[in-house]
Amino acid sequence: MTDRKEFRDLASPEDAHETVASLDIDPDPETVPLREARGRVLAERVDAGIDVPGFDRASMDGYAVRAADTFGADETDPVVLPKTGVVHAGEEPDVEVGEGECVEISTGAVMPAGADAVVPVERTTERNGEIAFETAVAPGDSVMAAGADVAAGERALGPGTELTPREIGLLSALGVESVPVRGKPTVGVISTGDELVRPGEPLEHRAGEIYDVNSYTVAAAIEEAGGEAVLYPHAGDDYAEMERQLRTAADECDLVLTSGSTSASAVDVVYRVIEERGELLLHGVAVKPGKPMLVGRFEDAAYVGLPGYPVSALTIFRTFVAPAIRDAAGKPEPERATVEGRMAVQERYGQGRTRLMPVGLLEDGAGDTLVYPVDKGSGATTSLVEADGVVEVDADTDYLAAGESVAVELFSPDVRPPSVLCIGEDDPAFARLLDGVRNPRYLAEGTRSGFRRLRDDLPDVVVASGPLEPEEETETLASWTREWGLVVPEGNPQNVDGLVDLLDADLDFLNRTTASGLRVSLDAALDDLAGEGETGRELAGRIAGYERTVRAHESPARKVAAGDVDVGLGLRASAAKLGLDFVPVGAESVRVLANPGRIEKAGVRELERALDGVESVVADLPGYEA
């Protein structure tokens, strides 16, 4: 085997936080136009440079007067004064108010010299060019004095203030057109590993290529934390190339992250370049999944190496790196970054390491937040969207009991629990109907899995197909049927006519997993086919490939289309979509079953309404009937 680095002395999470915090990634402050300042953070105190308003300002439409001239006026005995002029907003008064005179004035206009109050027009009447005042006013009434709103020299906004629309309003009032703000730390992302391809480029599956998930994910997370992300071309597993990329990035960035590969050799190359050409401060943290985390410096930049698996990378970024970026950008932690909930199920541990456990969120019928572990293995990118955040579990916690209260650190402040959690059969009609629901979650793990999870009271809705029935009571929201059978290549070159043709034949079959309701339908059909003294199970043993299974509804058909197998278990709709031939075997019902305790949830009711559209959705799917 290649000689590989083992990280035997793992740092504690506290040490890792301190080490990252000790890196200097503070950018220089900058100046931005006010129009672009939203979301930025003030770098300095802003004191008012001018009075607001800058002049004594009428705050009502009416007449500017000397208040003393109105003393004693009331409705029965008004004071009548001649009007000697008019002042509109936005013009310099060309008139003064003498004793016993008045001047018409608009809201916002400059008070003419001599006047010290405004009488609102509603309290006056006009009589032959003269104005009758039906009320007395005091000096200053309906006038906003110069500087009464903000006075020159006053503290307006302090350093560290985040600029939301209202602060932009105050700065506008002060005439500020450019604003000193905290810089955004520039964070470079170098993806590593020879197997990575950037999205949009062609992928060679046979060569083990996969799309680079972490670069864009981490870049988005950097920007969410207040940094500026720069993506560098992917560095492969070559030492010299890695060193060159790191130098370029370190030169241009405050912080450089590497991320991407899960292969030991790529991780090892990064490690050696940092250790030999930079400064390695920490390697490995005693958290799961943080073992391969690196912290150091390279030239003038700070450096952090993230784990390769996407959920691990995002979790470690969020836990250790995002706080440092927010700090450097002057941004506070978002309020909604953490939510409280209680464990829906028990979860056992025994790691001896702090664990950052990916979890999903769910609202129960009473509006409480339920938290359930999502453990699809760290390699699964779907964990990114099937989990909503992580729960930090102490190294000495053996288990979390069902009902126990936990704090969930959301992957992003904008992450929201799904409106409705649907678990069960992978069905294309249901997938389309979900388009009418805002923010649903659909775990297409199969009918059996939906029923099993229902025993834990987890799903709001189970999607079931085939003969299986739940142990728990449920309420049927909708149902339809779908035709299933054998998907074969176009033209049916092997002349497959039914299940019986698969027995002892030289045909390569691809099955669905046992969790699938469709698989249960197949097994039931084999039972029906079995004659005297024979079982369906025995027949199954005579089908080549019966034990080879895939999880999703369209996968066997796709393998047929690719020429990898001769016959796949599947739907007429899939065969039609992929231009394949189809040998019908049966029709099974698909039922959308609500958990009775969740029937009043807004998301379930929204789903119910969306299910009304079933007729038009199944009309587009061959073999479907509502």
Add this chain to the structure above:
Amino acid sequence: MTDRKEFRDLASPEDAHETVASLDIDPDPETVPLREARGRVLAERVDAGIDVPGFDRASMDGYAVRAADTFGADETDPVVLPKTGVVHAGEEPDVEVGEGECVEISTGAVMPAGADAVVPVERTTERNGEIAFETAVAPGDSVMAAGADVAAGERALGPGTELTPREIGLLSALGVESVPVRGKPTVGVISTGDELVRPGEPLEHRAGEIYDVNSYTVAAAIEEAGGEAVLYPHAGDDYAEMERQLRTAADECDLVLTSGSTSASAVDVVYRVIEERGELLLHGVAVKPGKPMLVGRFEDAAYVGLPGYPVSALTIFRTFVAPAIRDAAGKPEPERATVEGRMAVQERYGQGRTRLMPVGLLEDGAGDTLVYPVDKGSGATTSLVEADGVVEVDADTDYLAAGESVAVELFSPDVRPPSVLCIGEDDPAFARLLDGVRNPRYLAEGTRSGFRRLRDDLPDVVVASGPLEPEEETETLASWTREWGLVVPEGNPQNVDGLVDLLDADLDFLNRTTASGLRVSLDAALDDLAGEGETGRELAGRIAGYERTVRAHESPARKVAAGDVDVGLGLRASAAKLGLDFVPVGAESVRVLANPGRIEKAGVRELERALDGVESVVADLPGYEA
């Protein structure tokens, strides 16, 4: 008076919501690169186009084997197999695994043909080029099957999904490089009113010009709601010009807003153009402050006219317009847009109209949120930053009791209650010391106001100067002294030597308001100056301008600098800053007094630490001593 529109039939708030919702401002969907998709909202369902992984993938470093070959192996009796090759991540296997063979494999590499499981390297030992396996594995162990993460044809993300880093991760894994997203509605802002000047341009105070606050504020609020803001040049009060601006904006935007002027004539021009050349759907809403709101259509665009005062404009925008923009952009209402709190003081009404009452937020000592009305008059731009949001009070609510629970709609989801609320004397040393505190609020309303508000248990901290003492118990966090006296022009042209020179003199004096501690110090000095049978009050009557007052500490000095008055009450520090001469009269203490119930608040403790810097701050302020 000018003939003006009266809005007698005010629409209900519900009608206004419905009318705005009936406007069509939906933009066309667009396609953006994945790298720029963060924060956008998916316009369509995205189904997986490829399997992830695209091949059977080793999920551990180790050896690819036929599982059956390991059956029966354990530590005491290992199975030994020859190694026939190596497969790294990112390369196409050039070897097959035959019966009784094994191939070295890296995490992420393609499983070579023939193999159906991986034995982790930790469970093996190398012996003379052969590998001893100390454990048996089952088919599929340590292998992630093609499509196990995401299968081609599966629903990946639904329409309406907001793209946070994790969704970007899933789209990356699927190789998606450009994403169909909801368009952002384009919202034009036309500011109206001849008196408005854009920030950064020179201002003519005498002509009643003021900076245009609403354009930038509303533009920022539009962008916060998910729209794209376009600012149009300001249209003045001219009918033809307004019509032309509206046509340009309507041509380029989905929605056009007018906003800015408080003058009746400008409002009237807009009203007439919409009524005569467009379609007026609603004029005036029975909410305070919504009376002047207009809703209609102009050419192909929707139109809403906002009130002129900034707080009113932002409140009406937030209440009636932002929901429509969010809807069109496909964005949900932010979770933190509304917070709960209880009224700190009683507040009376009697409007007969729904009131959107600006309020400030405050945490009390126990961590509860207190809500207090901020009523500085709608013309005050400082209300924007002194209030945090609005409480909607029903038309038939007479009063809100202290302690009553209310919901506060925040001006922005990013608005946070201040960490510490300081009320009292306007003092430049305190203003600078606050720079060390994150998100403080400082209402420099004067010492007297601070003490009065302390009776309502509102402030965390009162800043006091001069001889006044609080009725309530307080805890002194810090104190210093400041030299005060008479600020006169450079060179002291009138040879002012002390207070006595102001008596019966031909000198124009400018005083501070009675709320100010400094004013109380002046009155005390006049009392001291008064001889037998004379009062300080009588002496005050002999000072020309004694009754003319301004609120802020530097304002009298600025009026001296501007040549508007001869003598101003002020600080040596202000005179020095403005290059004026100073005639000392006395020194007064400035005390930072904590509300004892709030002493444990994090913000108060942060302020305490910041106050440790008083020595260095006062060293920069002439006349100050710690």
